[in-house]
Amino acid sequence: MPTPIKRLVIVGGGSAGWMSAAMLSKLFPSQLHISLIESDDIGTVGVGEATIPPILLFNQALGIKEADFIRATQGTFKLGIQFENWGVLGDKYMHAFGDIGKDLGLTSFHHFWLRAQQLGYKDSYWDYSPCYQAAIADKFAPLHQLQGTPFKQLSYAYHFDASLYAATLRQLSEKQNVTRIEGKIASVTQHQTSGDIQSLVLESGQVIQGDLFIDCSGFRALLAEQSLKTGYVEWSHWLPCNRALAVPSAKLRAPRPYTRAIAHQAGWQWRIPLQHRTGNGLVYCSDFMSDESAQQHLLRNLEGEALAEPRPIRFTTGRRKMQWHKNCISLGLASGFLEPLESTSLHLIQSGIIRLAKLFPATTDYASQRDLYNRQSATEFEQIRDFIILHYHQTQREDSEFWQHCRTMSIPDSLANKIELFRHSAIVQKEQDDLFSEVAWQQVMLGQNLKPQNFHPLANQVPAEKLQQFMIDLKLIVADIVGKLPSHQHSLEQLMARA
Numbered sequence: 029m030p031t032p033i034k035r036l037v038i039v040g041g042g043s044a045g046w047m048s049a050a051m052l053s054k055l056f057p058s059q060l061h062i063s064l065i066e067s068d069d070i071g072t073v074g075v076g077e078a079t080i081p082p083i084l085l086f087n088q089a090l091g092i093k094e095a096d097f098i099r100a101t102q103g104t105f106k107l108g109i110q111f112e113n114w115g116v117l118g119d120k121y122m123h124a125f126g127d128i129g130k131d132l133g134l135t136s137f138h139h140f141w142l143r144a145q146q147l148g149y150k151d152s153y154w155d156y157s158p159c160y161q162a163a164i165a166d167k168f169a170p171l172h173q174l175q176g177t178p179f180k181q182l183s184y185a186y187h188f189d190a191s192l193y194a195a196t197l198r199q200l201s202e203k204q205n206v207t208r209i210e211g212k213i214a215s216v217t218q219h220q221t222s223g224d225i226q227s228l229v230l231e232s233g234q235v236i237q238g239d240l241f242i243d244c245s246g247f248r249a250l251l252a253e254q255s256l257k258t259g260y261v262e263w264s265h266w267l268p269c270n271r272a273l274a275v276p277s278a279k280l281r282a283p284r285p286y287t288r289a290i291a292h293q294a295g296w297q298w299r300i301p302l303q304h305r306t307g308n309g310l311v312y313c314s315d316f317m318s319d320e321s322a323q324q325h326l327l328r329n330l331e332g333e334a335l336a337e338p339r340p341i342r343f344t345t346g347r348r349k350m351q352w353h354k355n356c357i358s359l360g361l362a363s364g365f366l367e368p369l370e371s372t373s374l375h376l377i378q379s380g381i382i383r384l385a386k387l388f389p390a391t392t393d394y395a396s397q398r399d400l401y402n403r404q405s406a407t408e409f410e411q412i413r414d415f416i417i418l419h420y421h422q423t424q425r426e427d428s429e430f431w432q433h434c435r436t437m438s439i440p441d442s443l444a445n446k447i448e449l450f451r452h453s454a455i456v457q458k459e460q461d462d463l464f465s466e467v468a469w470q471q472v473m474l475g476q477n478l479k480p481q482n483f484h485p486l487a488n489q490v491p492a493e494k495l496q497q498f499m500i501d502l503k504l505i506v507a508d509i510v511g512k513l514p515s516h517q518h519s520l521e522q523l524m525a526r527a
Contacts, residue, residue: 037228043193043374046197063209097186104301105170105520106371107163111475113291119477125184135486141153153471182509247361247362264345266437269311272343276305276308277330308326364376369416453482
């Protein structure tokens with residue numbers, strides 16, 4: 029007989045655990061009793077310091093004011109991710125947020141830009157991106173509307189200290205009656221017939237019972253894998269990087285409003301500017317770079333003095349076979365791992381929480397919700413996977429064995445079809461519910477030198493002289509928008525003064 033879901037137990041804190049606790053306690057204040065088990069003796073990975081624009085909606089839903097958030101997390105603003113050395117050594121482009129140019133009728137702007145290139149115009153595709161032009165000028169203002177222009181808004185996200193974000197969400201959660209339980213789990217009790225988790229026994233002897241469990245225990249996947257043996261779908265044959273080093277460094281300059289992803293001989297390095305420091309990390313493949321060489325490369329390429337010893341992280345790219353297995357939902361690193369190249373780590377947590385909230389079961393008869401959750405989660409992981417593979421595969425680098433491997437490796441059919449379609453016609457095959465927009469796909473493909481053979485014939489309908497004026501006008505509008513923006517540092521100071 030199905031019974032009501034009343035007791036929700038979250039295993040693990042960090043970003044995943046406290047994001048889950050904060051949102052679900054906000055949405056189900058009277059229906060659920062939520063407990064979160066964590067130990068101060070167990071550290072968190074905490075590499076998710078760069079985000080994408082949907083994080084704004086998550087914070088807004090929780091009632092967190094932007095000024096309070098920026099102050100509490102030492103946050104800065106982010107207008108995109110700059111990729112350096114990914115196509116060939118010396119190349120540089122940005123996956124900028126927001127719109128680029130203006131579509132005309134049924135035809136995407138980049139088709140008109142491609143036609144203009146054919147006619148001899150030399151302007152970069154990114155000359156028509158307000159976010160890119162603001163980013164490289166170190167300018168920013170939280171503009172949610174760009175009135176009087178063809179552009180909808182200045183789309184942005186954040187850089188922040190993930191541990192401080194977790195602490196902020198913990199305070200919010202406890203105000204919303206989430207019970208935090210300090211301790212380590214000694215054993216897991218499962219139902220003899222169904223295999224569902226019934227209770228968790230702590231080292232202290234305390235027994236925590238629940239109806240539904242969320243596993244936020246990181247790579248250990250204490251419930252999803254160690255107890256339930258869910259299994260794992262591995263993607264290292266497409267994404268061979270398997271290690272990372274993370275280290276904070278001293279701040280040397282005003283923070284840039286964008287993330288940097290700098291490719292090296294066997295992977296890439298991130299730089300994430302916060303108010304008080306810079307977050308750095310090196311992602312690499314141990315088949316092509318030793319741990320010692322990786323550490324030397326990372327420390328040699330810091331902008332400021334290292335503030336700690338580099339922290340090693342080992343991972344296998346992929347996802348849990350089922351992210352909702354029996355009565356356990358895995359989130360964060362317990363659910364799978366996609367390297368943070370496109371800043372999707374925290375977003376996958378956010379997306380999983382919102383998906384769970386939408387499908388949250390009233391009773392223990394939830395097989396249909398669970399199946400839908402798993403299908404949607406798998407699709408989301410696979411679509412993000414393909415986008416990340418694109419960066420590695422669409423390279424012309426031949427200077428190292430790693431890049432030769434990436435350039436010549438087999439790729440999923442789903443991605444191969446996208447690349448071939450864009451190469452032939454400049455059309456982006458965007459799947460339903462794909463996290464990344466057509467403009468995002470266009471930027472990576474064009475930025476890494478994938479040149480379309482054709483553009484849409486409708487772009488020929490605009491006379492050459494009108495097309496020229498259209499491009500000139502758009503470029504002037506972008507310059508006017510950016511020219512009126514204050515510096516990123518000034519906007520931070522103003523926001524902090526109001527906090």
